[in-house]
Amino acid sequence: MNIFDCIVIGAGPAGMSASLTLGRARRKIAIFDDGTNRNRVTQESHGFITRDGITPHEFKEIGISELRRYPSISFYKTTIIDIEKSENSKLFTVETSDKQKFHAEKILLATGVQEEFSVPNIKEYYGKSLFSCPYCDGWELRDQPLVVIANSEEHALHMAKLVFNWSNDLIVLTNGAKLSLVGANELIQRNIKVLTESIKSLQGENGVLKGIELASGEIIPRTGGFVVPSFYRPNKFAERLKCEFGENGEVVTDGNGRTTQKGVYIGGEMEKGGPSSLMFAVADGSKAAFSINTDITVERF
Incomplete structure (x- = not known):
């Protein structure tokens, strides 16, 4: 045995x-x-x-x-x-x-x-230009135009506040989730744009993010960011x-x-x-x- x-x-x-x-x-x-x-x-x-x-x-x-x-x-x-x-x-x-x-x-x-993700084709970029931990990968993305993707107000606020330390060129996407006025204003006061529209797809090449297409067809240019799976x-x-x-x-x-x-x-x-x-x-x-x-x-x- x-x-x-x-x-x-x-x-x-x-x-x-x-x-x-x-x-x-x-x-x-x-x-x-x-x-x-x-x-x-x-x-x-x-x-x-x-x-x-x-x-x-x-x-x-x-x-x-x-x-x-x-x-x-x-x-x-x-x-x-x-x-x-x-x-x-x-x-x-x-x-x-x-x-x-x-x-x-x-x-x-x-x-x-x-991990489980709610965003289509995100695994093509995860670990290359989209990450889940700012302490692990924030330094490499510093001062770049970044996105935070989070499906709840709690996660969106927490991650945005963290990532803001590495780059203040920041947009928060909630992929359809709503934020309270208090929560949204907390970010807007820091010039962090908040969009609650659903995400249609991510765009880029070889895992390098270039933009995010929303359900309306609008494309948000971003080179990287953080997601809360x-x-x-x-x-x-x-x-x-x-x-x-x-x-x-x-x-x-x-x-x-x-x-x-x-x-x-x-x-x-x-x-x-x-x-x-x-x-x-x-x-x-x-x-x-x-x-x-x-x-x-x-x-x-």
Whole structure:
């Protein structure tokens, strides 16, 4: 049987960070990844000291190569399709898409989140000239004519105020959503134009935005900007393992990666069900690993 101390699902920054810590603690680890990490469409990753500007692919390859130095860490490039734990067993069982089964005392869920968009053809530009995080990509778009695309007043105001720090040549598009007079005036006073008309399509070449066509046919020239997508977990593993959820959809934890289910831990974007930075995800993975190793130590000593 393929029995491990911990199975880590997801080789993003949280999963790799946790695996590194656990591998250095001499734990037998299996880390699974299917290459669907959310930032794979991004050209560069920013804000991670010593790695500013690195491509997500290179960041991941460096991480995996570091993990391979530790003989107790095994890496599997495949998709986990199911997790279960029988009442009579202390082990979790995971099944892969190629019908292999692996077993472990602990499970770390670190598969992140994925985006959903309401704007046609936006994926052609996402990660190249349209982004979701000003802290990650605002510097590269500074002082350009930018757009903020957000489908609610709360998101529109929050994102516009943030992006205004990098460029005051700014237009807000709500794609059909209405803003209150108070909210709209708050932006207009800063010379930020607000348009609530629906978006017909985005225009440009090779992922570089040139303009946005509205339903009326009007074209708004823009060279880049920020969009507020909705986010979702790409699997139901936390539900399958009967983890408790909070009122905002977050997985309830003790603050250090432990869920309400014994032996189940979570880290990175998957915990909150929303976006995070590389730095925060790495820290989450490290905290979860400390909890996992502590629990294994106490249980076996």
